[in-house]
Amino acid sequence: MSTFTVVTQQHPDRAVITVCGEMDLETCPELAQAASVIALDSKPLYLDLSGVSFMDSSGLNLLLLLHQRLRGEGSRLALTGLQPHVVRLLQVTGTYALFSADIPTVVGADAALTV
Known part of the structure; x- marks a missing residue:
């Protein structure tokens, strides 16, 4: 089993969880806890998933719950650093379109799937 880490950062225009x-x-409970206590104040939450080596249905379920919660709070979720296996999971489950609804025009490391 690999080491799991969650790092939170506050920026003037967004919150980031790596x-x-x-x-x-x-x-996933550790990530859910970090997301539940971070102050958003209607700012978007960026999840940097570039270091995610594996994601199962629990991870997908957490992304869907975060998306729903943030929408309800008037905020949004941006997924960054998506690895091919995460993109594939989103595609296979039919959720990629949900997470790619508002893809920013930024290219490269700052590109994100925003929902």
Whole structure:
């Protein structure tokens, strides 16, 4: 099993949570806790998933719950650093379109899927 880390940062225009390791049933509660206590004040939440080595249905479920919660709070979720296996999971489950509804025009490391 790999080490799982969650690092939160506050910026004037957004909050960022950087995730490293496997997003699964065992580790998702830690990410959910970090997302629940970070102050957004209607700013978007960026999830940097560039360090995610594996994601199962628990990780996908957490993304969907975060999306729904943030929409309800008048905010949005931006996924950054998507690895091919995460993109594939989103495509196979039919959720990629949900997470790519408002893709910014920024290219490169700052590009994000925003919902």
